[in-house]
Amino acid sequence: MSSAVLGARNLSGCEHRLALDFAERGDAAASDVSPEARRRIEAAQSHRASVIATLHGFQSGQPADTIVTVDDGPHRDRVEQTRRAVESGAAWIFRAALPTDAGRGRRGHAEALIRHDGGYLPVIVVNHRVTTPTSPDRPADAPAPTLRTSPLWGWLPELDATRSFRSQRRDVLRLSHLTAMLDDLGWGVDAADRWGGLIGLDADCIVAVPLTAAMDAYAEVFARRRAVVDGQVRTGPRRVAECRSCHWWPRCEAELVERRDVSLVVGGSQSLVLQDAGIVTVDDLATHRGDPPADWPGAVSFDDAIVSARCWVDGVPLARRGDRPYVRRADVEVDVDMESYSERGAYMWGTLLTDTTDPGRDVRYRAFVTWDPLPSVDEGRSFAEFWAWLSAERAAAHAAGKTFAAYCYSQQAENRWLRGSADRFHRVVPGVPSRAEVDAFIGSKEWVDVFEAVGRNFVCPRGKGLKRIAPVAGFGWRDDEASGEASMEWYAAAVALDGAPQDLSQRDRLLVYNEDDVRATKVLREWMSSDAVLDLPSSRDLLSH
Known part of the structure; x- marks a missing residue:
């Protein structure tokens, strides 16, 4: 009989990583985590604790024995508390721990169990957004809504036309995993009416996730994953996106390179x-x-x-697609780089202004920043100041008869927080533009994505990230540890986020990192426009070999 016991997080991701974790560590849950993964785990734990406290608060008027919160302690004690709560018919069981099923190979826990139709539905809390607001101008002939949501204070799912579901496979797998465990324990609901509850970062509703059809797909995934850890399915290294944060990557990379x-x-x-x-x-x-x-x-x-x-x-680091690369240039050029923390918000907008027509004007870095821990209304203040400055420089260039362009590297991130800031703070914080104003800027020729220009002009065998490409143009970061992942750690310390020890020196470190990012974009753009770039081979030359 198999000895593999899997949790929900073992059901997605690289199969070879799972096999190595189990074969070398003896446990599919024994995987090391990177500092970035640890940060995400800690942020998720903090979010879950906050949401559970909110849910519990909604039930404060109910009889104490119908609302149970499982205490911290050894797993065995937590399982016993959960079992007693189920046997008593509790309406809500927070922080529920299910007994490990060694025979079937499952373990799991739920942020809450809700009593429904004589059984229990699992509710999980995740630290990402699970819904997107639908447009208030929804056309009359649009498809009827299918998403069901429930208020946080009870299980009352109804069709919701104000949101659309941002489904993630791992969330559905975890709910299915918990549902299978509840069924095996005899604690589940009727098989024809399986649902799970999902609460996301906004924590403004419970998304009702239908699970009846999902259970068959879950069973196939679970069976294959058990076969992987049992050695019945052979795995091997293969470079995938997950490799970037995997502790096994140095070993796998060496094998792949060999x-x-x-x-x-x-x-x-x-x-x-x-x-x-x-x-x-x-x-x-x-x-x-x-x-x-x-x-x-x-x-x-x-x-x-x-x-x-x-x-x-x-x-060769890069190959030119054509004879000479092209990126839009202007008389007045502003490089922009935004720093955000997870999905909480954008705390910094860094800028670097270059007037190519006036050598006497300093190339000046300026950051618009809030050090209030996110989320914060002060985020709207810093964004309003950034927008006012950018708009003024743009208007001044036009008034002087000069062309203008603002540059970023991979506008997906900047656009998200440009729009998000307008959505959240317009009419709330003075100076914050409307969504229409932001969209007009994003849609103009004066907003240039250097990442897209790199993709149009070069074949990039080792990736198109700024820290991959800018060194080819001769740029280097002052901080040897500079990275998006590291900046998350620095920010948490800079603002004492969620009770972390405060280190004010990390604020200076973040400013240096942000300044280097905008300078890297400037150096890369100017290199792309120079003759030095012609030293790279062209795709045509390489294909003719």
Whole structure:
């Protein structure tokens, strides 16, 4: 009989990581976590505790024996408290711990169990948004709403036309996992009417997630994952997005490099297609000429994959797509970089202004920042000041007959918080623009994404991140530990977030990091416009080898 016992987090992600964790650590839950993963875990725990306190507060008027919060302590004691609460028919059981089922190989816990139709439904709390507001101008012929939500104070799900569901597979898998455990214990509800509750970052409702149809897919996933940890399914390293934060990556990378595995230069799903076609190594791909494999995804350029492999073999960092790269330039150029913390908000808008027509004008870095722990209304104040400054510089350039452009690296993040700040603070904080004003700026030719320009102009075998590309242009960061993940740790210390020890020196560190990011964008853009970029080989040259 299998000895593998899996929690819900073992049901998604890299199968090879799961196999290594179990084979080398003896437990599928024994995986090390990176500082960034630890930060996310701690933030999620804090959010869950806050939401549970809110839910409990809504039930403060109910008889004490119908509302149970399981105490901290050994797992065995927590399971026993949960069992007694179920046997007593408690209406809400907060921080429920389910007994580990060694035979079926399941373990799990729920932020809450709600009594419903003689059984219990699981409720989980997650630290990301699970719904998106729908437009108030919803057309009359739009599809009827299917999402059901419930108020936080009780299980009363109804159709909700004001939101749409941002479904994430891992959330549905966890609810399905808990539902299976409740069913096995005899604590579940009728199999024809299975639901789970999901509370997201906004914590403004309980999303009712239908699970009846999801249970079959869960059973298949669970069976395969158990087979992986039991060694019945062979796994091996393959480079995927998850590798960036995996503690096994140095070991896997060494193995992949030694065998020159093709996944080093293409995406995970693309590498499977290539391997099925007999293109196993980077060298195989670099020398391949002819049509792509039949299952090659149409949205991905096969020529780019070959060029990436050729670059890897030749030790070339980038290849030009055409003769000369192009990025829009202007008389007055402003580089912009936003710093945010998870989904709580954007605490800094860093800027660097360059007037290319006036050598006497200083290239000046300026940051608009709030050090009030997020979320905070002061975030709206700093954003309003940033927007006023940017708008004034833009207007001044136009008045002087000069062209203007503002630049960012990967506008998806900046656009999200430009719009989000307008949505949250317009008419609340003076000076915050409307959503329409923000959208007009984003849609203009004066808002330039250098990340997109890099993608248009270069094949990038090692990725298109700023810290991958800017060093090719000769830029280096002053802080050797500078990264998006590290900045999260620095910010938590800078503002004593969630009770963390305060370290005011981290504020200066964040300002240096942000300034280097905007300077990196400027250096990269100017390099792309210079003759120095012509030292790189072109894709055409590499494909002709």
